[in-house]
Amino acid sequence: MIRIENVSLTRGGARILHDVSLTLPKGGLTALIGPNGAGKSSLLSLIARLQPLQTGRISVEGLPVDATPGRVLARTLAVLRQDPGxxxxxxxxxxxxxxxxxxxxxxxxxxxxxxxxxxxxxxxxxxxxxxxxxxxxxxxxxxxxxxxxxxxxTDYLLLDEPLNNLDMRYARDLMRRLRARADAGRTIVAVLHDVNQAAAYADRIVALRDGRLVAMGAPAEIMTPETLDAVFGYRMRVVEVDGRPMALHHL
Amino acid sequence: MRAVSRASPAGLAGVALLLALAAASLFVGAGHLSLARLTQDPAAWTLFAASRLPRTLAAVLAGAGLAVAGLVMQTLARNRFVEPMTAGGGQSAALGVLAVTLLWPAASLPMKMAAASAAALAASSLFVAVAQRLPPTQPLLVPLFGLAYGAVLGSALTFLAWRTDLLQYVEVWINGDFSGVLRGRYELLWLAAAATGLAWWAADRLTVLSLGRDASVGLGLDYAAMMRLGLVIVSVVSAITVTTVGMIPFVGLVAPNLVTRLVGDHLRRATPWAALAGACLTLGCDVLGRLLRHPYEAPVGTVLGVVGAAAFLWLLFGPRPARA
CATH class of the missing domain: 1.10.8 (Helicase, Ruva Protein; domain 3)
Structure with missing residues (x-):
C-alpha cells in the first residue's frame, strides 16, 4: 500500500503540489494522468524519495520514505525518472x-x-x-x-512516462507486461500521457491538475467528457470500442 | 589488477609494453648504465638503486594514480573532459603546501601532504558541486569552468609565492619532473597507489554514481557518501603527486578517455586499464624526455603537454569508436 497524507510541495515560490492525500492499495496498475505541470512527476519523485518531503507523510508498504534507509527501500520500490540522461x-x-x-x-x-x-x-x-x-x-x-x-x-514500481520514445509495438508490449505484473500482485504506478493507454490497462486512474487531486477512480468513471474536461481543460468525445471507453482527444 | 591478468592478449601486450618501458627507463639517462656494469661496479649499483629504480617506480605510480584519479573525477562530474590536475586540484594542493610552509615552517612532510590533500579536497568538492549545476546539455562548460577555476587558483598561488619570495620553491610543484626523484623522496606515491586500489574496490558503487543522483538514490546507494569517497581519492592522488613530483598534466585526461573508448565506462573494467595506460604514458614520456636532447633532459610535464595535447585532439576529432 502507498499512503500519501497531506503532501504539499513548493519550489522556487511556486506551489507544485497542494495538500494531496491519496491511498493506493497493494497490487494493481495505477495511471497518473494530468496536463503538463500538474505535479505528476513531482508526486512520483516524492514517493520515490528522490526529493525531500516538505510537508505531510508518505509511506510505502508501511515504510516511511523519508526515514527508511535507502538500501531497504531500494528492495521494495524501484523508480524510473523521465529522461534520466x-x-x-x-x-x-x-x-x-x-x-x-x-x-x-x-x-x-x-x-x-x-x-x-x-x-x-x-x-x-x-x-x-x-x-x-x-x-x-x-x-x-x-x-x-x-x-x-x-x-x-521490487514489489512496487514507479514509472515516469515509460512510453516515451517507444513505438506503438513496444508501447503495447510494455503496457501488457505491466498489466501481467499487476495481475501477479505487484503494485505499479505510471505517469501516462495517453489516456487511452491508461483506460485500456490500468485498474485505477488518478488525475491531477495544478497540483491538486481532481479525480480518482476506475477507468470507466474517469473516462467521461465531463471529468476529462475538468482535468485537461477541453471537451473531447468519448466513444466505446469493444466495451472500452476511448477518448478522441486528438480531434 | 585481476582484470588485466585474467584478460586478453591486449592485457598481456599492455603489461609487456609497461615492462619494456620500465627496462628502458632503468637504463636510459645521463649516467651510463648497463647490466654488465651493474654486476661489477658498486657505483653503478648505487646509481641504479638510488636514482633509476625510484624514478621508474615514481613515474609508474604517479601515472597510474593520475589516470585513475582522472577516471574517477570524470565519473563524479559526469563529464569526460575534466581532469584533476588542471581543474584546481593540482593548484590547490600546491597552495595547501605553501600555506603550511609559510604558517608553520617546521611542519613535517606528512603534515604538508595532509594540508595539500585537504586543500585539494576543498577545491575538488567545490569544482564538482559547480559542475553538477552546469547544464548537462553543454558538456564543454564544465572543462571551461575547470580551466578558469584552475587558472584562478594558480594565480593565487603565484601571487602568494611572489609576495613571500618563494616562487622558485613553487616552481618545483608546478612543473612535473622526475629528474629529482631519489630513494627516500618518492615513497609517498605508494599512498597514491593505495588510493587507486580504493577506487578499484569501490568501482561498482562509483559506476552507479555515473548514472546520476536520482538513479543512484533509486538503487539505494548512499550518494553523498560515495561522492565524498570519490573526491577523497581524487584529492589524495593529486596532492601526493604535486608534492612529490609536481603537476603532471594530461595523463588524467588522455589515459581514461582512451580506455573508456575501448572498454567502456564500467570502472570495474576500466580502472586497471586506466592505471596501465597512465603508467605507460607517463613512463614513456619521461623516457622520451631523457632521450630528446641526451644527455640533457626535457621535464616530463613539458613532454606530456605536447604528447597529451596531440592525443587529446585526436580523441576529440579522430574517428569515432566503432559501435560495439
Whole structure:
C-alpha cells in the first residue's frame, strides 16, 4: 500500500503540489494522468524519495520514505525518472545489471545474472546487450532503462512516462507486461500521457491538475467528457470500442 | 589488477609494453648504465638503486594514480573532459603546501601532504558541486569552468609565492619532473597507489554514481557518501603527486578517455586499464624526455603537454569508436 497524507510541495515560490492525500492499495496498475505541470512527476519523485518531503507523510508498504534507509527501500520500490540522461559507455547488460545493485551491491551472483538475462530477453534487448548505451536509439535506450528498473524486482514500481520514445509495438508490449505484473500482485504506478493507454490497462486512474487531486477512480468513471474536461481543460468525445471507453482527444 | 591478468592478449601486450618501458627507463639517462656494469661496479649499483629504480617506480605510480584519479573525477562530474590536475586540484594542493610552509615552517612532510590533500579536497568538492549545476546539455562548460577555476587558483598561488619570495620553491610543484626523484623522496606515491586500489574496490558503487543522483538514490546507494569517497581519492592522488613530483598534466585526461573508448565506462573494467595506460604514458614520456636532447633532459610535464595535447585532439576529432 502507498499512503500519501497531506503532501504539499513548493519550489522556487511556486506551489507544485497542494495538500494531496491519496491511498493506493497493494497490487494493481495505477495511471497518473494530468496536463503538463500538474505535479505528476513531482508526486512520483516524492514517493520515490528522490526529493525531500516538505510537508505531510508518505509511506510505502508501511515504510516511511523519508526515514527508511535507502538500501531497504531500494528492495521494495524501484523508480524510473523521465529522461534520466544516461548516455554513457556502459554496455546494455551492465546497465540492466545495475538493477540488481540493491540485492548484490555490485558483484552479480549467478542468480542476478539469470534475472538480468531473463529481463534482457523480455525487453528484446538480448541482441543489443554488448552495445554501449550511448549508441542506442531513444526507444532502445528507454527499453534498457525500463529493463534496469524491472530487474530490481521490487514489489512496487514507479514509472515516469515509460512510453516515451517507444513505438506503438513496444508501447503495447510494455503496457501488457505491466498489466501481467499487476495481475501477479505487484503494485505499479505510471505517469501516462495517453489516456487511452491508461483506460485500456490500468485498474485505477488518478488525475491531477495544478497540483491538486481532481479525480480518482476506475477507468470507466474517469473516462467521461465531463471529468476529462475538468482535468485537461477541453471537451473531447468519448466513444466505446469493444466495451472500452476511448477518448478522441486528438480531434 | 585481476582484470588485466585474467584478460586478453591486449592485457598481456599492455603489461609487456609497461615492462619494456620500465627496462628502458632503468637504463636510459645521463649516467651510463648497463647490466654488465651493474654486476661489477658498486657505483653503478648505487646509481641504479638510488636514482633509476625510484624514478621508474615514481613515474609508474604517479601515472597510474593520475589516470585513475582522472577516471574517477570524470565519473563524479559526469563529464569526460575534466581532469584533476588542471581543474584546481593540482593548484590547490600546491597552495595547501605553501600555506603550511609559510604558517608553520617546521611542519613535517606528512603534515604538508595532509594540508595539500585537504586543500585539494576543498577545491575538488567545490569544482564538482559547480559542475553538477552546469547544464548537462553543454558538456564543454564544465572543462571551461575547470580551466578558469584552475587558472584562478594558480594565480593565487603565484601571487602568494611572489609576495613571500618563494616562487622558485613553487616552481618545483608546478612543473612535473622526475629528474629529482631519489630513494627516500618518492615513497609517498605508494599512498597514491593505495588510493587507486580504493577506487578499484569501490568501482561498482562509483559506476552507479555515473548514472546520476536520482538513479543512484533509486538503487539505494548512499550518494553523498560515495561522492565524498570519490573526491577523497581524487584529492589524495593529486596532492601526493604535486608534492612529490609536481603537476603532471594530461595523463588524467588522455589515459581514461582512451580506455573508456575501448572498454567502456564500467570502472570495474576500466580502472586497471586506466592505471596501465597512465603508467605507460607517463613512463614513456619521461623516457622520451631523457632521450630528446641526451644527455640533457626535457621535464616530463613539458613532454606530456605536447604528447597529451596531440592525443587529446585526436580523441576529440579522430574517428569515432566503432559501435560495439
Amino acid at each position: 544516461v548516455a554513457s559507455r556502459l554496455r546494455v547488460r551492465e546497465l540492466v545489471g545495475f538493477g540488481r545493485f540493491p540485492h548484490s551491491r555490485g558483484r552479480l551472483t549467478p542468480e542476478d545474472d539469470a534475472v538480468v538475462a531473463a529481463t534482457l530477453d523480455q525487453f528484446d534487448l538480448t541482441p543489443l546487450k554488448e552495445r554501449f548505451v550511448e549508441t542506442l536509439s531513444g526507444g532502445q535506450r528507454q527499453r534498457a532503462l525500463i529493463a534496469m528498473t524491472v530487474a530490481q524486482a
